[in-house]
Amino acid sequence: MSTGQGPQATPEARRISCLVAxxxxxxxxxxxxxxxxxxxxxxxxxxxxxEGAVELVARRRPDVVVMDARMPGMGGVAAAGRIAADHPDVRVLMFTAHSEQELLWEALDAGAKGFVLKDSDGASLVGALRQVVGGEPYVDPRLAPDFLRQLARPRPGGILSAREREILQMLADGHSNREVSERLVLSVETVKTHVKHILAKLEAEHRTQAVAIGIRQALIR
Structure with missing residues (x-):
């Protein structure tokens, strides 16, 4: 994994590989x-x-993805969740409009490491990218007050990430851990870990109760 580089990066230093979506x-x-x-x-x-971002990340394994928050089909938040689950070493920097600040919390839960506004200048974007690649989260200063308010807001039961909702839906449809792992191309142990997190966030004692809570809270259908 590449570390954050300063402006005076030398030609010998390995460059940060980036994918834009x-x-x-x-x-x-x-x-x-x-x-x-x-x-x-x-x-x-x-x-x-x-979908294209998820596919390209699997093939090219970039250090970071600059991801549009809203796109047709699979949106940026859902794609960030897939990437974070399947390639935890790849950082996702959400590229968002100020009016989309309600996506902050969902994107954070999905695994995004940074949030930069679309009207930022080039230096701010590059600085944000270097920061998340270096292992430090980044939130555009103009989004920070809203972000901090959301952090302080009570979150009963926790909010499931896009991948966790996907797995919970598959459990509701009657799939076993092994079937989920085969369909999502994940190890059984990874699926078990996701299920454990789902139970904890929903404060459920077992899978059946988690499914019932998920349906009641409209997390799944």
Whole structure:
């Protein structure tokens, strides 16, 4: 995993590999141009959807993904959840509009490591990217007050991540841990860990109770 690099990165240092995901070609082009101006960053791919981002991450294993929060099909938050679950060493930096601040908490639970506003300048974006790759979370200062309010808000039972909701839905549909692992291409042990987290967050004693709570809270159908 690459560490955060300063502006004076040397040519010998390994560059930060980055994937950009946005459904607008002009935005992807702008991101590529801004990031490409830095010697310590290389863009290794572009995706126009959440599904495309998940697929490219599996193939290219970038250090970080700059992810649009809203895209057709699988959105950025759901894609961040898949990436965090399947490739925990890959950092996801959410690229969001200020009006989408309600997505902050969901994105955090999904595994996103940073949040940067779309109207930020290039230096702020690059600084955020280096920070999350270096292992430190980043929240745009303009989002911080709302973010801190959400952190202080009581969260009864916890909020399930996108991957946890997916697994809970499969449990509700009658699938065993092994069937879930085969369908999601995860190890059985990883599925068991997700189920353990689901039970803890929903304060459920067993899977059947977790499914009932999930349905009652409209987390699953």
């Amino acid at each position: 946005d459904d607008h070609a002009i935005v992807r082009e702008g991101l590529r141009r801004v990031l490409g101006q830095n010697d310590d960053i290389v863009v290794v791919g572009e995706a126009s959807s959440g």
